[in-house]
Amino acid sequence: MSDATYIEIKSLYKVFGGQPKSILPRIEAGESKQKILDETGHTVGLKDINLTIKRSEIFVIMGLSGSGKSTLVRHFNRLIEPTQGQILVEGEDVLQLNKAHLQEFRRQKMSMVFQHFGLMPHHTVLENVAFGLKTQGVAKGERNRKASKWLADVGLDGYEQQYPAQLSGGQQQRVGLARALCTDADILLMDEAFSALDPLIRSEMQDQLIELQEKLHKTIIFITHDLDEALRLGDRIAILKDGELIQCGEPREILLEPVNDYVEAFVRDVNRARALTVENVMKPPAVRITTSTIGEAITQMKASPKGYGYVVSDEGYEGAVLQETLEDAVEGEAVASDPITDEYYADATEVSPDALLEEVIPDTLDTEYPLPVVGVDGELKGVLSRTRLAKILGKTA
């Protein structure tokens, strides 16, 4: 177990039905879910799930309905008991906890946000947010003070005394989020938390979650069926299908290196321009000019048919030059031994490796040659050509 591993799931199986244990050998023998259902009436919910989740990351579990994602997330706090397997949180097996310890674990370690909010309709908004603390036995004044603070943090101050039925869906889910944050639990389970909201509210909530996460550094396990949402929020993404883990990796890996047709079909409709950053798709620069004189620069450029180059010095990226510009200069009054000065640099916009493709599309279209990608320390990281961009984005069609 590496230091970064916070939660680990080891060969987790879940079978629904009368004698779940008796079905395990069939699953291990590789019988299909459908066959097992037809012959034994048991439903295979999860099959040999292995995952590691790092501290302070947003880990997205994605799949279509029936893929077992909601079943999986309910194993983390044992709302559902697995048929076989281990769930380790900081090396401690959650499944070994007795009733009292489990109760304590749920109070302190994890909190959960639900698809349909799961708010108590007979409690006011404030009481709902304070619910976890009340369960822990925190005194009323203390818990109400904390609850008010979290309500304000999710932008709902003034709604304390309303009942959930009086709030819109988005507001109700903010209450759900505030309730989850109010217990100060390290781990946040979010089961399709934003799926019931309309698109505009959903993206607002996503922004809010990202913003909160920057401050709070929780370990978030986020369940969704929406790949765009997964790519937007996830530090890493696991894709489930029929209770099996298909692929697990960073958004870039999922998009650019799908392991099979299923994932490929899945990612086909994604708006890559919004999901990928420049760093994900850039190439190393074809011509890196490491000299400071015009003559040598022309020689270095002639080695490649490109007709342009990127000048780098010890301080990092200096600028892009066109072979044509330099040759014109030499034919004119400049001498081959003259240094390359600012006047020779082409008008090339530097782009940041963290920029979304969407943001750099206009710049690539304006420029004949690939745009230089320059990191924060001024170093030339790579180049992004419009043909490369077109190829990456073209896969969507």
Place this chain on the structure above:
Amino acid sequence: MSTWLYLRDYTYVTMPAMTTSSNNSSWFNEFPELSRETLVSIRKSLDTSYREFSREYGDNIDAFFDPLLSFLVWFEKFLLAAPWSLVIAVIVAITYIAARSWKLSLGVTIALFMIGLFGMWEDTMSTLSIITVSTLLSILIGIPVGILMARSDKTQTVVTPILDVMQTMPAFVYLIPVVMLLGIGKIPGLIAVIIYAIPPVIRLTNLGIRLVDKEILEAAVSYGVSPMQKLLNVQLPLALPNIMAGINQTIMMALAMVVIASMIGVTGLGQPVLRSINNQYFALGLFNGLAIVVLAIIFDRVSQAYGKRSQRYLGGNES
């Protein structure tokens, strides 16, 4: 056709003896019932053993119910001794607190006043006392039973048929063992009323708890509630509308049982009704019947209004 007639005649003739004989055709057409002697002896042995049981334990059971009896008698005396104006004032106050409606409170005042005017005040107070006590006891017993039922499917499969029997068995039938055990009086009447009236509150408590939104329960559990916190803070409050409907039904059934219970010595509005059946006094029966209706309406409206108010949080923007 002739064979058929023949068979019928044959079986008819042999009927007294057929029960133990194994004649094929008669067995096919006539139910092979137990012989008269067997039936009589079964009934006899049941009766004797129950009689012995009641002789043996009757006094103990009587003694067990003594505190309840004294409470019942005290409560009835109290209602009768209290000035009528005060009783009306208290009932109207309860109505207002529960329902927050002036119209309903005014209606209750007028109805109670009319009862007194027609000379039924004392009987009404007797009935009110036994209804109140039997309802309270039904709630006290019924809600915990309903909770147990909701917690386990096994309990539910055991309790449901018992409730079915309690509700469908003619009330007169279970008056008999109660009277055999405890004689004629208030306590057996109370027990009969409770047996008859308790099923709705049990059923609807069970139903109400089972209908609580699964996600809300999951949410509560995921925040680490203890089973008791879950019951008191989530399940019961959310089941309350259904429980109130159950209590309401229980009260209505208790009122309906009052007349039957008067056969075994329960005082109140049931006795004049019983007298008017025996003597064909139409008007007397009607007046007392109407008084029962008035009590029923008061209980019903008050408990329903309370039930409705208890879930006002579901309403839109008025709070």
